[in-house]
Amino acid sequence: MSEAAYVAVDWGTSSFRLWLVDQAGNILRERRSHEGMMAAGKLGFPTVLQSHLQAVGAADGLPVIVCGMAGARQGWVEAGYVDTPAPLASILKHAVPVPGQDRDIRILPGIAQRDPKAPDVMRGEETQLLGALGLDAAGDAAVCMPGTHSKWVRARGATVERFATFMTGELFDVVSRETILSHAVTGAGETEDIDAFKSAVMAAFETPAFAANLLFQVRSGQLLYGGQPASAREKISGTLIGLELAAGLAGDVPRTGITLVASGRLQMLYQLAFDTVAVPIRTIGAEDAVRRGLSMAAESIWSV
Amino acid sequence: MSEAAYVAVDWGTSSFRLWLVDQAGNILRERRSHEGMMAAGKLGFPTVLQSHLQAVGAADGLPVIVCGMAGARQGWVEAGYVDTPAPLASILKHAVPVPGQDRDIRILPGIAQRDPKAPDVMRGEETQLLGALGLDAAGDAAVCMPGTHSKWVRARGATVERFATFMTGELFDVVSRETILSHAVTGAGETEDIDAFKSAVMAAFETPAFAANLLFQVRSGQLLYGGQPASAREKISGTLIGLELAAGLAGDVPRTGITLVASGRLQMLYQLAFDTVAVPIRTIGAEDAVRRGLSMAAESIWSV
Incomplete structure (x- = not known):
């Protein structure tokens, strides 16, 4: 070693x-x-x-x-x-x-x-x-960093020009645990409903003002038509991510597309979401990125 | 008696x-x-x-x-x-x-x-x-009924044509109690910040896609610039009500304006919100309305 x-x-x-x-x-x-x-x-x-x-x-x-x-x-x-x-x-x-x-x-x-x-x-x-x-970054970049508090960053070269935080992850958490929708998602296991996720992303992306209504439809849809807890969970997640994308992609997107910095399940969900709204991305693992950033800092500070 | x-x-x-x-x-x-x-x-x-x-x-x-x-x-x-x-x-x-x-x-x-x-x-x-x-209602009506789950109703004469539910009240509740914003509103008492409410209504009404970002600004604004818990509470409330109004007022509004069915604090907040976005309303007390409706039902069923 x-x-x-x-x-x-x-x-x-x-x-x-x-x-x-x-x-x-x-x-x-x-x-x-x-x-x-x-x-x-x-x-x-x-x-x-x-x-x-x-x-x-x-x-x-x-x-x-x-x-x-x-x-x-x-x-x-x-x-x-x-x-x-x-x-x-x-x-x-x-x-x-x-x-x-x-x-x-x-x-x-x-x-x-x-x-x-x-x-x-x-x-x-x-x-x-x-x-x-x-x-040594060159050119403009638009970076999406999903999480409890998702960050959307506009960089010019290696300078952060502007950014915006969205409470997407935390909203998902409290909406699915602490509201009336908790009944709809109870029992959602490992299975996933990708179609439910994608159509929820698209609905919120197209009509973001209706976000609080689209969320309620998770319950009313289940009341009137039934449906699985996993579909309900994916609809909540898709609605909140679609809402975030509607804002994040509202301005001009650089020709190079969006840089997605994410790992694991969030990476999968955001890749699906960007795919749903037909925006090209390149993905960088969040954990790799933070380790690399810490290493750059250590090298710069201690010349290690 | x-x-x-x-x-x-x-x-x-x-x-x-x-x-x-x-x-x-x-x-x-x-x-x-x-x-x-x-x-x-x-x-x-x-x-x-x-x-x-x-x-x-x-x-x-x-x-x-x-x-x-x-x-x-x-x-x-x-x-x-x-x-x-x-x-x-x-x-x-x-x-x-x-x-x-x-x-x-x-x-x-x-x-x-x-x-x-x-x-x-x-x-x-x-x-x-x-x-x-x-x-015996005649003509078209657009009715806003604020609450835990706000209802926006389109009626033609005395027939409910369509409606939509918004989780506005419940979202306010969980966002201000269960998220990171709870720190920002802790200690908010009876005082109110009407300007904070109105500007939050306008911001969410104009850019509804940014709702989850406008919510986070309640925290980041307080971190960077300070501010009272009451202002934070009013910003959360204004953001969520402004988001609701952006959807409820998205279609054509009848020439007669909006009928607001609400009482107490909700009545006051929604009146302020409609005023902020310059939409005329007539207000009916929610409790009067439900009592009158129950009386009409009793009279019709038992001819009392």
Whole structure:
């Protein structure tokens, strides 16, 4: 096994991922847990990090680069924001050291859009963007980063010009768990209903104003015509993603199409959704992107 | 005190209202409780009704007319639906007697729109419509009935042609209680921010596709610029109501404008919202409307 050069951490609201990385950028060891900002706020950030560093056998002086909610005001150490238009290189320059630690630990800042008409913030996605676009990006890019709070980013070269956050994932979560629609989705298992998903995407994409009505139709349709819980779940998901696409694709889309940064089930759903509205995409794995971004930061800061 | 002629009950999902009414339609006594369908399903519908009948001193043989969720499948006795196009008079004809009771108790049916492309149901609002429009209505009407599940109804004369349900009230509830925005509204008291409400209505009305982004701005705006919890609450409310209006007003609006059937705070908010988008309305109190509808049903069934 080659020697570890640094540790990279993606510390989200509800998830924690850590990689032990060698000088060539290879992953030597990996840890995943649910000790995100919420849990770590109670357990203590140093305690959580230390337990994972021990588990991967990180040597004493090994530096740690962190992105995500650990840098939020309610996080470990506030890492602030770089304002738009935000050159991705400036993210690297504004990494904030965590004081009073035995090793060098730095947290990357987020990006803020200080526009009173469209205020917005991201924290963690800037590192994914760094990994996805790179510091030498040329031309215009439109990037869709699905999640609890989906981000749509317009970049010019390696600079984030504007972005918008959509509460799509969180809305899906509360609508399917906490509203009358929860009855309609109860019992939805592994099976999927791709047709239900695609027609819901199209309906919301074409008539976004009707989103709150299309959602109710999940219940009224089941009441009047029956239907499977999986179809109901896919209709809710398709409606909310279709609504997001209607906004994200409202302006001019660059000729190069959309760059989708996503992994797993979200990647599959968004690929289907873009396919439904006939918009070409290229896909980059979200986890690869964040790791690459963290590596670029580590290399820039410590010349590892 | 004049003699009671019948009892009228509006039995919703989470609320119960009962009126003791004389032959001239005057209210002799009134009861309100939270024993809606959910609570009554556990306590037993006959038990709940009996306790309130006793409380108002209803004589033994006095008939009871009921509308609302007591007639749902999960209610007391399923009262079915009248299908669109639904003459309001047919609601009266399809009242369903509750079997095995000491007195004559009848539950009014709901209305169903059996259109696979826009399935919809209402239960309770049909009685409000009856009271608001009457059996002799002439001309076209567009009726907005705000609530947990807002209904927008197109009527021709005294016939319900089409309608659409929007989950506006329920979305407001879960978004402000169960999402990240709950932090932004915590501590919002009695004070109101009418300007925040109106500008949120206008933003969502003009760009409905951005609804999930406008919601997130409640948080990002507060993070970057501060702001009161009441403003955050009004922004959520305005965004969701503006989204509803964008859909409800998307087609041609009758020259007579919109008939708003609402009471209390919802009436105030929707009046403000319609005012913001410069659409004329006439307002009918929701509670008056349902009582009038129940009285029309009682008079038609029992010739009281």
